[in-house]
Amino acid sequence: MAAAKKAPAIPGFTALSEQIFVHRPDLSDGKSVPADDPDVVMVYGWGDCLPKHVAKYADGFRELYPHSKQIVVLSPISRAMFSDLKDRSQWMTPIIDEIFPAGPHAPDAPKKILAHTMSNTGAIFYTSMINAYQDRYHEPFPHQLLSMDSTPGSTDFHWANLQRWSRAMALGTAGWFPWPFVVTQTIWAMALSINGLYESLIGREHAGAWGRKAANNEKYETKSARKLYLYSKEDDLIGYEDIEIHAAEAAKLGWQMDLEIFEGSGHVGHMRAHAVQYWKAIQDSWKRAIAEPGPEASS
Template sequence: MAVKPSFPGFTPISDRIFLRNEDSKLGSIAEEKPPVDHPTTIVVYGWGDGTPKNVAKYVDGYHKLFPAARILMVISSTFAASFPSLEQRTEVMLPLVDVVFPTAGDRAEEEKVLFHIMSNTGGIYAAATLNAFQHRHGRHRRLPHHLCVNDSTPGSVVFATEVGRWSRAMALGTAKLFPWPFALTHALWWVFLYAVHLVERARGREASGVYSCRAFLDHGMATPRAPRLYLYSKADDLIWWEDVEMQAEAARGKGYAAVLERFEDSPHVGHMRVHPQRYWGAIERCWRESMAMEGV
């Protein structure tokens, strides 16, 4: 059993899932009743190799917007998003489902959930959460959520055109671990990803990134009542803006409301840092619009 790490201001639910908890007592935030038009639960899925300290800055931002909301933070390495099977990824997300949705039915439907997904790694574990909910409560149920914020995601899922950028992302996340030049680390991860790709094809296993995009376009898993907000940039060298817009158009074609907020100069998962007012303003506006659609 993995050791639960300690992180100031959070209660560890597992080695990858943390609950924002001001009083260091599990459930204290959840016991405060949020305003009727505020989210009750926010889940922030960090980017690949994002540290708790850095991902927590987004949790802080949400706490300022919605101070009574229960906020969970999910962290993962890029490696852990790329290699494990769907069953393994689902197992990792079951503790989150058990905290937010201990039961299905009317009580679960009362939750107002906001997903904040960062980069493709965040998307992979958000999709695993959808699957974990159905694993726990039945395939006929969908995890209730009311807004899905996509920060620097999703990109293209075509392996041949994306392997270079995926391997670069993994190299960036692990560069400090290796003494040799960055180009060698990049090349090694490229070889590793290509080997994993060949193994997945031989097994007939769907790649994690492909599955996550498919899950969030499936009405049986991701409810169409939840609009999508895409925060992305022309300057992002890991997730191209054209791919984000293509994925947004695919979502619209499946009946999902999609709002595009394109930045010109911010780097990958760097939009909040470069344009904080515009960033949080877009999220708050889309949440209000989502609640208006619900008649709240």
């Protein structure tokens, strides 16, 4: 039997799997925990992001909410694209085991959860997790805020999207190969095309397409959770129009939401370029989420 792949290290975190890491804060110092802070913050990194990069977001959340348990998820693009929903959901079950060891209605179960997803790949693994939760407990995932950075984009299979997807995959793997970037992107475009044809032949829905719909499906996403869209018009991998279409669909279905647009920053580059605006948008949306729960949409 092959040995399990060793998880990379993230300082201050314990590996639950090769993808999933947890930081359990020390609450034994006797200091009071702010009543409005999240019990759990979940951070789903963008496709093929390095642990040290997604850790910067965990650091930012820890500055805002130092007493919150943190879950960090790495998001390999190949694992997201070339797998089925059953496998993706199974990979996410350690999160459910960690957050709800005695079930979601146990006295010590977390009451306030903030989920933060980045790019379509991070969103794919988040929606795989809420599918695993639904399969186990037969109810939508309980949380107060879903924050979406540079996602969700269009999942229609056409030339413009193929260029975007293959470029995203090439960005994550270009360092593996000695040839020019355009060659790597072409190889990924061919692989994605073959995979798309295969999925069509076997009747399997594209991971991104399923995830985009699940994020606006009250079977998986509780209506009491607020949504926050963080995006820019300069994003060259995710079209801002696609994000705004998803937000409009969510509003029509009854979700409360906030839209925060950034000037000049690229794909998942908003925090680096506009740190103050970025963290304020999350903090403000969280305050609204816990102060104004309910099904009525706003923007």
